Amino acid sequence: RPPGPRPGTTPRPAPDAGEEDDDARSPDAGDEPRDLLLYLTEHSRALADWERDVVGIVRDETLYFRPQLETKILNEGWATYWHMRIMREADLSEEEAVEFARMHAAVTAPSRMGINPYHLGCRILLDIYRRWETPSAEERRRYGRPGGQGMEKLFEVRETETDLSLIRNYLTKELVEELDLYVYRREGDRWVIVDKDWRSVRDELVRQMTNCGIPVITVADGDHRGNGELYLRHRHEGADLDVRYTEKTLPYVYRLWGRPVHLETVLDGRPTVFSCSGDQVVRQ
Structure with a gap:
């Protein structure tokens, strides 16, 4: 049997087909809803x-x-720092010390193609x-x-900082150079290092962590073309959407909305709109 409403919740009923839904209209620029799941829940x-x-x-x-x-x-x-500190101060046998060192090295091993949070977090602390x-x-x-x-x-840092502010405030020039961090990108069939300046590295990490690394997608129009279609807008801030992920996600949004869904973005510097009216996604 389908579950009913949770205690303390009052789901908003869907508007009848002939009713005008003012909230579904496109809001003013800069004030577009960012909570897509909430919007779908309230307006689908x-x-x-x-x-x-x-x-x-x-x-x-x-x-x-x-x-x-x-x-x-x-x-x-934080967990890695205290695990390491406690184990170093413990009275370990030689065998136990070797086993811990092997495990710790595996957990904190840096990666050439990404950030290991255990490694970077512990080194900053x-x-x-x-x-x-x-x-x-x-x-x-x-x-x-x-x-x-x-x-x-x-303990002050642990209590007051997030990843974004930790990187912005405590990732130093010396630490970036010591950890050999860099900014890279794909050019053709090769990955190339494009910048090793510590400020560029710090700023790129901060950019990736903004909004938890999740693209900002806003609802531009809930009645696109006057036909009940959903028009979404990606707030492009220098990073393109993952095309494969986008094309797999839009059919699910279509399923929840029940009408064609469009997503405006920028790919390779060119304005692009993904449209989905079922299982198939087209680009234009």
Whole structure:
């Protein structure tokens, strides 16, 4: 039997076909709805009440886990830091020490093609501890750090920062060079390094972490062409959408909306619109 509404929720009924739905109209530019699941739940004419409830559950679960998406590097780095510190201070046998070293090396191994959150998070925290616990003469003079505050600073960072602010505030030039971080892209059939400047590396990581790395998709019009079609707009900020992922996702949006769905974006510098009216997605 399909589930009914959850306690404390009142799903909005779908408008009748002949009714005018003011909220489905295209809002003013810059004020377009960004919460697509909520918009589908409130405005889709294709969903039964129990289906709206299921979509609402998925949305609630996504919002519940969002803080973890925002602090993955910090969380994994924190766990790795304390695991390493506790094990180093433990009275281990030679066999146990070797086993831990092998496991730790496997978990924190850096990657040539991406960021290992265990590795980067732990290294940033180690660097923070060093700079506040035993600052150099230059750091003492320039920042007024007295030393002996490493642990206090770590707990402050853990309490107040997200991955985005951690990278922006604590990824230093020295750390970028030590970790050999770089910006790269695909050119033809090759991957090439395009920038190793520490600010470029930091800014690219920050860009990737903005909105948890999820593309910003807004609802531009819920009654496109006056035919109840859904027109979405990708807020392009330098990174193209994954075409394969886009073409696999739009049919599901069509299933939830019940009418043709369009997605406006930019690919390779050119305006592009994906359209889906069933299982097939076309580009124009």
